[in-house]
Amino acid sequence: MGRPFVFINSAMSADGKISTRERKQVRISGDIDFDRMDALRAGSDAIMVGIGTVLADDPSLTVKSEKRRAERKQAGLEENPIRIVIDSKARISPDADIFKKGKGRRIVIVSESAPSSKVRELGDIATVIVAGRDKVDLVASMSKIRDIGVRRLMVEGGATLNWGMVSSGLVDEIYTFVGNLLMGGITSPTLIDGEGFTEEETIKLDLMEAEKIEEGVLLKWKLLP
Ligand SMILES: NC(=O)C1=CN([C@@H]2O[C@H](COP(=O)(O)OP(=O)(O)OC[C@H]3O[C@@H](n4cnc5c(N)ncnc54)[C@H](OP(=O)(O)O)[C@@H]3O)[C@@H](O)[C@H]2O)C=CC1
Ligand SMILES: Nc1nc(O)c(N)c(N[C@@H]2O[C@H](COP(=O)(O)O)[C@@H](O)[C@H]2O)n1
DSSP states (O other), rough: OOOEEEEEEEEOOHHHHSSSSTTTTTOOHHHHHHHHHHHHHTSEEEEEEEHHHHHHHHOOOOOOOHHHHHHHTTTOOSSSOOEEOOOOOOOTTTTTTHSSSSSSOEEEEEOOOOOOOOHHHHHTEEEHHHHHESOOOOOHOOOOOHTTTTEEEOOOOOOHHHHHHHHHTOOOOOOOOOOOOOOOTTTTTTTOOOOOTTTTTOOOOOEEEEEEEEEEEEEEEEEOO
16 A cells, blocks of 8 residues: 655746647757656656646657666666556557557556446556546555555656646655746646645645756755645
8 A cells, every 4th residue: 555756757948837838748858857857767667647648749758768778677677667647538549659669568547437448458558457437546546556566656747647646645756847948828738737726725845956957957846744
């Protein structure tokens, strides 16, 4: 029981947006920050994203460095951490890059409302976990993935999943690279969307680190209880 250590890693514009109003992947990080992200991936047991990110970006979530993949293999691990998608209605395509690129286990977490034919189809290429009735229950999901050995979980967004995780009290640390650009837009996704907190509910943070990287800054925050 319990849950893994959970951290969110994200890149955002100076005005707090993680993508533009087109909701497609935007290069915010430079090479150094992408490499830092790759090291975080390689050091995690699993990487998790929401279905919104899969539909928008079609990420592979693989470890890009050959050296890091080799080090994982030497340590008796799969080349890539487990890749997890939160997808209540099983909307992910079997042709998604998460399934096609790189070796390693894939998990799709669906709700009871997912069509059973699609769940069966996904069962051929991934482990399907059911948690929640209409929407994925994130608290139950964390417990289930902890039970299968995930101790360190990297969450790579997007905005709605970040909200779900933070508002459920499931996040320990947040790392944000703030890039030197402005995106604007009332509909552009921010680091954390969802319904938002009231003033009393806001979550206080402890700044662990602030480092200038290329033309931006990396901020590492710990969430306070
Ligand atoms: N700059 C960066 O670092 C990053 C940017 N992005 C950007 O973020 C955007 C995507 O974000 P967004 O559209 O918010 O999508 P998300 O990736 O956050 O996925 C959200 C979806 O997850 C599903 N979900 C299921 N259960 C839950 C739950 N309990 N809580 C929250 N979500 C749940 C919902 O779909 P359903 O009901 O169907 O299950 C929901 O719509 C894209 O524009 C992408 O480019 C993404 C990652 C990193
Ligand atoms: N750290 C970071 N910086 C950026 O500038 C970004 N746009 C992102 N996006 C994330 O990276 C995923 C792509 O992963 P693959 O290269 O396909 O493995 C994307 O889906 C976002 O999660 N991250």
